[in-house]
Amino acid sequence: MEALAVVAVLVVLCAVVALIAQPLRHGPEAVERSASARVRDLEAAREAKYQEIRDAELDARLGKLSAEDHRALDRQLRREAIEILRELDELQ
């Protein structure tokens, strides 16, 4: 019984080590630095901004925002979105 337990433990140990060490055997990957992090951040910001524009539109349609308030807000949000898209283009 004890021998079986020891063997089982060794098997588990080997499996765990194999699992963990596998990425290391491939060697260092290309280093991801802040540039691509910024890109991903801008993409997330873009999605959030689009959602804001859609929300403002829905708010206007539901009467929470008056037509002229919505126009002003929509203009501002789209301006902010364009800024994000411009920065994204520069980085890509």
Next chain:
Amino acid sequence: MATFGRACLIIGLAVAVYGIAASIHGARAGRQDWVASGRRAVYALAALSATAFVVLEIAFLRSDFTFEVVASHSSTTTPLFYKMAAPWSSQEGSLLLWVLLLSVWSSLVLFLTRRRLRDVAPWATAVLLGFGAFFCALLVFLESPFDQLPVAPAEGTGLNPLLRHPSMMIHPPMLYSGYTLFAVPFAFAVGALATRRLDAEWIRSTRRFALGAWLFLGIGILLGARWSYSELGWGGYWAWDPVENASLMPWLTGTAFIHSIMIQERRGMLKTWNASLILATGILAILGTFLVRSGVLDSIHAFGASTLGVPFVLLIAFMLLGSIALVVSRRAQLRSEHRLDSLLSREAVFLGNNLVLVGLCAVVFFGTFFPLISEALTGDRASVGPPWFNRYMVPLALVLVLLSGIGPLIAWRRASAAGARRNLLGPALAGVAAAVAGAVLGAGSSPPTVLMFGLGAFVLGGVAQELWRGMRARRAMSGDGPLRALVMLVRRNRRRYGGYIVHAGMALMFIGIAASSALQDASDANLRPGQSMRVGDDLDVRYVRPTSGIVTTRDGRLEKIRFGAVLEVRRDGRRIATLEPSREFFPSSAIVAFGPVGRFFEGEATSEVGLKAGLMRDVWTAMTPDIDALRPVIDEGDEVYGKFADGDVTPQARSEALAAILVGITERYRNQPPPTTFRVIDSPMVTWLWIGALVVIGGGLIALWPAGDPAGRRVRARYAAQVARDLGTAEEREPVRSAS
């Protein structure tokens, strides 16, 4: 088997420590391979803890009493379902469950985000593995589930019968899932602060983690309340018990966080507040785990003094100091980008909501820890009870419901007064109408309840108005039928409408809580068969006749003895229900102390509640038969059995004799029942609480549901248009997928 299980935990501890080192190294050196290795350490920990858990489960299922944990928490007569759940009724098993859930949820989250949050994820991995290592260390060095007994006893002590209820078995895994899930946004917040990357990407991910954790913890809390109401013999669903409060606190701050993070998402404000809030939530989740298991506060959940107090306090202190240090050292990144534009805006309402929720949490915290605070300050340990909690929670809850009604109806940034008035008018009228109706129909004796009716109706009216207007607007655009328009509306705006539905559910819950606490009638009476008792103004309960029986397991062993009653319930003279409460007596294993027959009445006893639930009223009843009156019969049974067993008889004959004696006792109970105390509670609108809970869960799931890939959709649409142009044909237009 036990050594194998223990080895898995030791390897798990080693793997966790390795993973911390690998992740941090990978993060600082910019090496993705080390980061990946660290991530795999989490997967490995999940696999190892799962293996250890399976080993423990098998031991329970096989009733392997060489395991000390099995011998003290299970028995051969425990039904299969409860044998499976018994592991986490023990200290060791529940710690193992915690590690398992932590590593499984962490693995899932890290796998799903393996290509995103590249800067933050390694640090988050290190923090999560830090928790894993801590709990593994507890399991390896202090509370091992794999401790062996030198001699396996013939029978275990069994699972406390109070825990034999399906809710009770799902409640701990759900709660622990909630606690461990809150460790995830905590870890990612630490990572984001460490790498100074509190940005849109972090917000998007953290919001979903927090929402998932919030949902699971909420479900766990609700299951506990439901169990308490329908199983325990006191008839309530919340007692302001320290352990209950411990699970409520992170839920409150978590709720605050999922609201205020939306402000940060839109306006780049409240960064310090949000970071502090999510860190505090993680700390409260660990504190909750600690309170449940350490016995430091008096609670019906007291699992006894334990050796875990010091390590947990150290962990919490470390988390607290570390969080403060991180937030203070990163204050440059945490500066707000904008300011509050107007007090008449959704941002301001969310801010108010946050203040109220944090206030609620502070009150609960103060009340829960008051014994320790008073002892530290005055040397005298004093505590506060439900009346104190209710006094402060009620006004705050009323304000919270009010804000949850205003929020959806008001615009972001800056709402116009005219627009606000227009949107608030309808729901406000609904609220006033409901309050008046409530006052007239009987709630007038409790002004806070009337107010809650009004505010709840205000919220419900607001949500209904939003859904109606949104559906109409959508129909105007797309020409869909009303139902389809409604479905499409919710599908396209899951976050918004999921949130509204949650608000509606919470309103229902608060209405139910207010009515059932303030307006209930409770009565205790000692009755003989044929006698009646009156509850409140219009309820009559008559004790028709006693019932009794012996319940055996499938293999013929005696599981419990049941003494019950049949009660006839009449309201205003009309029969509305027949209730059959009972008391079930589980035998103790102490034959010598109590006698062979007597021991059947000296083990645990549980109440089986008689409940007639209705939409507007619940009638709840529990009974306590006076066993002392049966004492002479029981003693006689002991004598008879003793004389019989002394002679030359087979074990078979002995157990038959015992069975005959017990049957005789149960018959005696039916024929000459001792006086029985009945507790009857007539509470209004309790069902609204459970219905509201289901609505909240539904809304939470809708809000959490992934909405597909908008960026991918746009790219595909662009390609589709390109293809159409190249081919010189008109493009296929799918109305749902048009870029909006």
Next chain:
Amino acid sequence: MDPTRKRRIRLVTALTAALLLAGALVYTTFSAASPERIPSQLADAEAGQTYKLGGRVVAGSVRRERDSMTFEVQDPKGPAKVKVHYSGSVPDPFREGREVIVTVKRGGDGFVGQRDSLVTKCPSKFEAEKTSS
């Protein structure tokens, strides 16, 4: 008034209000709380003050009447006992020899328990009745 000043005033007002409320809360709680006591500490109990009594139910001391109950509570580690008259819900795990907590006031020939305030410590594994085998 320029916006920054307005904001600062708002912040100061809010903080002051919060501090006052917190202070009021703390102050009233200290006078409203029930001190925790074990039987030996109840000798000098003041009339009218509620206490949270903790201790073990003395074996053989439980007497049930029509709609109330009397029992004795003993120090967990000492001989001092007090008598408690109690009416209200009795938790399922309540049993002689178990540890209980009940909110009481001086009354009768001992103490009177507050309705429904009886709590029994619920062990998740039961130890008291284990026989030696």
